[in-house]
Amino acid sequence: xxxxxxxAAPSSGSGKTTVATGLMAALRARGxxxxxxxxxxxxxDPGYHALATGRPGRNLDPWLVGExxxxxxxxxxxxxxxxxxxxxxxxxxxxxxxxxxxxAAARAGTGAPAAGDGGRARDFASxxxxxxxLAAPVVLVVDASGQSGSVAALVHGFAxxxxxxxVGGVVLNRVGSDRHEELCRTALEExxxxxLGAVRRDDAVTVPSRHLGLVPxxxxxxxxxxxxxxxxxxxxxSCDLDAVLRLARTAPPLHATPWSPAGxxxxxxxxxxxxxxxxxxxxxxPVVAVAGGAAxxxxxxEHVELLRAAGADVAVLDPLRDESxxxxxxxxxxGGGFPELYAAELAxxxxxxxxxxxxxxxxxxxxxxxxxLCRELDGRPMCGRLPATARMTGRLTLGYRDATAVxxxxxxxxxxxxxxxxxxxxxxxxxxxxxAEPLLRWEGGGDGFGDAxxxxxxxxxxxxxxxxxxxxxxxxxxxxxxxx
Numbered sequence: 001x002x003x004x005x006x007x008a009a010p011s012s013g014s015g016k017t018t019v020a021t022g023l024m025a026a027l028r029a030r031g032x033x034x035x036x037x038x039x040x041x042x043x044x045d046p047g048y049h050a051l052a053t054g055r056p057g058r059n060l061d062p063w064l065v066g067e068x069x070x071x072x073x074x075x076x077x078x079x080x081x082x083x084x085x086x087x088x089x090x091x092x093x094x095x096x097x098x099x100x101x102x103x104a105a106a107r108a109g110t111g112a113p114a115a116g117d118g119g120r121a122r123d124f125a126s127x128x129x130x131x132x133x134l135a136a137p138v139v140l141v142v143d144a145s146g147q148s149g150s151v152a153a154l155v156h157g158f159a160x161x162x163x164x165x166x167v168g169g170v171v172l173n174r175v176g177s178d179r180h181e182e183l184c185r186t187a188l189e190e191x192x193x194x195x196l197g198a199v200r201r202d203d204a205v206t207v208p209s210r211h212l213g214l215v216p217x218x219x220x221x222x223x224x225x226x227x228x229x230x231x232x233x234x235x236x237x238s239c240d241l242d243a244v245l246r247l248a249r250t251a252p253p254l255h256a257t258p259w260s261p262a263g264x265x266x267x268x269x270x271x272x273x274x275x276x277x278x279x280x281x282x283x284x285x286p287v288v289a290v291a292g293g294a295a296x297x298x299x300x301x302e303h304v305e306l307l308r309a310a311g312a313d314v315a316v317l318d319p320l321r322d323e324s325x326x327x328x329x330x331x332x333x334x335g336g337g338f339p340e341l342y343a344a345e346l347a348x349x350x351x352x353x354x355x356x357x358x359x360x361x362x363x364x365x366x367x368x369x370x371x372x373l374c375r376e377l378d379g380r381p382m383c384g385r386l387p388a389t390a391r392m393t394g395r396l397t398l399g400y401r402d403a404t405a406v407x408x409x410x411x412x413x414x415x416x417x418x419x420x421x422x423x424x425x426x427x428x429x430x431x432x433x434x435x436a437e438p439l440l441r442w443e444g445g446g447d448g449f450g451d452a453x454x455x456x457x458x459x460x461x462x463x464x465x466x467x468x469x470x471x472x473x474x475x476x477x478x479x480x481x482x483x484x
Contacts, residue, residue, distance in 0.1 A: 002035070002078045003248035005168070006131045008088040009141040010158060015173035017045055019141045019199065020087035022235030023244065025052035025228050027083060030241065035078035039130045040089035041400075041421040041460060043298035043336065049087070051228045056301040060086065062133065063096055063125040063400050064419050065465030070133045072259035073302070073464055079258060083248050086136065088127030092158055092165070095126025096400050125400070128165045136251050137168035139196060139244070145174040148183035152191040159193065168247045169196040171239060176201060196247070197239025261302065261309035264467045285313045286330035286477040291337075293318030295346060296368055298336030303463050306470035307333075312477065319372065323351040330477035331362045334369030336460055339377060340392050340426060346372065347380040356383040362410050362476040364469065365456040367424055370449075373456050374428060386449050386456060387431040397422050403440040403459055409450025410476055411469040412439065418466065420459035428458075452476070 007020040028034045036049030036057045041064060046057025058077040060070050078084045123129050131138050140158060142151050151172070159167040170193050175181045181198045188195050288307050290299070296319065304314050315326035320342060325332070339346055347353075356363075356373070363373070363385070371377050373385040378392055401420045405412035412418070418440065428447070430436045439448030440457055448457035453476070455469075463470050 001253045002075070002081065002084055002251070003245065004074075004078070004084040004086065004134060004136045004251045005244070005248045006039075006086045006088055006127060006134070006136045006138045007141060008092040008127045008131070008138050009143075010154060011091040011094075014143040015141050015171075015199065016087055017048070018231060019139075019171050019173065019197075019235060019239075020085055021045070021048050021052050021228060022231035023239065023241075024049055024085050025232030026236040026239070026241060027085070027245075028053050029232055029236070032082040033080065035081035035084035037074060037077060037084060037086040038089070039086060039127050040125065041423070041462070042089065043300075045087055047297065048224065048228060051224055052232070055081075058301055059462065060130050060134075061125060061462060062129055064421065064462035066419075067129075067133060069259060069465060070130060071254050071256035074134055075254060075256060075258035076260065077301075083245065086130065086134065088130075090127070092138070092140070093123045093126055093128045093161065095123040095129055123162075128162060131166075132164050134251075135254065137166050137247050139169050139171055139247070140167050141171045141173055143174050144172045144180065144184050144198075145176065145201075148180060149187040151184050152187035152193070155188060155193050156191055167193070168250065169194040169243065171195075171197040171199065173199045174201050175199060194243065194247075196243050197235070199234060199238045202234060259302075259464065261305040261467075264306065264464065265309055265471055266467075284328075285311055286474060287315055287326060287328045288312040288331045288333060288473065288477065289315050289317040289326050289329045291319055291332075291334040291369065291372075292316045293320050294337075295320050295339050295342040296335055296337040296372075298368065298460070300462055300464070303333070303335075303470065306463050306467055307474060310471045310474040312474045319349060319352055320345050321349075323349060325352070325355050325359065329359075329361065331473055332356065332359060332364070333473070334363070334365040334372055336367040336369070336423075339368045339371050343377045343380045346377075346382065350381075353381065353383045357385055360453075362453045362473055363456070364411055364473055365454075366460055367422075367458050370428065370456045370458055371426060373449075375431075377426075385454075387434045388428050388449070389431070390426055390428045393425055393427050395427075396425050397458070401442040401445075401459060403442040403446070406437065406439060406441055406446075407450065408452075409439055409448075409455045410453055411455040411472055412450060418459065418461060420461050422458050423460065424458060 009016045024034050034053040036053045038045050038059050049057035172184050175198045185195050371390040374382050374388045374390045375384045376389040403418045405416045438446035439450040
């Protein structure tokens with residue numbers, strides 16, 4: 001039984017992140033253990049959630065992991081906590097509209113489970129979908145600027161649109177004055193909707209943004225901590241925290257088994273030598289270096305947990321500062337981030353680039369990692385592991401992808417489906433004369449490079465929905481010549 005609530009809004013830009021992050025920090029300041037979660041594939045908000053709570057921010061995405069995994073993942077992340085706060089994505093009912101079951105659900109053979117009833121719904125992977133899967137009450141954050149009594153009609157529409165989604169209270173945002181607050185409160189209370197808080201306009205609590213969203217907390221460090229502190233103070237003085245907790249405690253028990261990294265993995269087959277004899281287990285665990293630092297801030301907490309459960313030790317590598325791979329590195333993971341903003345610094349770290357170019361072990365790269373492995377990024381030298389160049393463009397590529405592997409690589413096998421997400425403003429051009437057949441294909445596109453020691457693609461994956469990549473990476477770090 002974990003008290004919980006979902007912070008949602010009628011649309012993007014209403015103030016969900018302000019209220020959700022401030023609420024997490026304000027509840028933690030009360031001495032509560034707060035579990036932070038984010039609907040969707042977003043990497044940046046969970047970084048601020050982690051600062052607010054002192055715990056890893058975790059994502060809940062039915063498209064990437066499958067409906068049946070959302071509640072178990074939530075219980076895994078919220079274990080031992082007093083309350084959980086889930087920040088939504090976009091508008092409450094904005095989601096993916098698949099023509100069939102999402103690939104994560106299809107892999108599990110579940111189609112569209114009744115618990116979420118979202119396999120073919122237009123709000124698949126939306127905030128409402130996750131609220132249904134968690135049986136969690138919703139706090140609706142409403143931008144009150146430019147309206148007063150109309151907020152009641154707006155909230156009434158959202159509260160009655162889907163009877164399976166319970167809107168338990170409202171937080172008014174960008175309230176202009178005492179009179180403005182009074183008019184909005186009166187209209188909502190007369191309509192039967194509790195007002196849990198009213199947040200005044202305050203430019204001092206804004207967080208800098210860039211072309212793909214907020215600036216990651218890891219890039220701002222001291223400023224990010226100060227921003228979260230301001231959000232906590234703002235929400236503490238603007239919201240009724242006791243009423244928020246009472247609402248969270250109305251959530252019923254969740255009848256699901258908590259996800260565990262070890263439980264998600266299949267038992268690895270024993271290594272065999274000549275004549276099929278089983279070889280003894282290695283005395284040392286392989287070391288998997290995972291890129292981090294300001295240039296590579298995108299990653300899911302479950303990936304590291306799965307790598308460790310699969311038998312590896314994980315070491316953090318900062319390509320902006322570290323001039324060599326961690327001692328004993330057996331495999332390398334380079335995830336997402338904003339390398340285009342640090343191209344000069346990455347290029348200047350020539351010793352590390354040369355080590356990565358010559359590294360004999362397996363490498364898994366996605367999005368920013370793909371760019372880092374190219375020969376060049378915006379004309380600056382990168383690692384040269386891939387026969388391709390990358391550049392910034394003016395076009396945003398964004399959306400879920402139902403991808404199918406065309407051939408075998410480090411992490412893929414022919415015909416396998418992968419639920420992924422693209423999120424970038426860059427383009428990769430393969431060198432002339434190079435086989436340009438993509439590793440992965442999806443409707444309207446495809447990309448990727450791969451061989452027995454490499455998988456590199458724009459596609460962001462969540463390994464909790466498909467744990468095989470973690471297991472294959474660790475297995476290949478022990479015997480890299482074998483595709484298992």
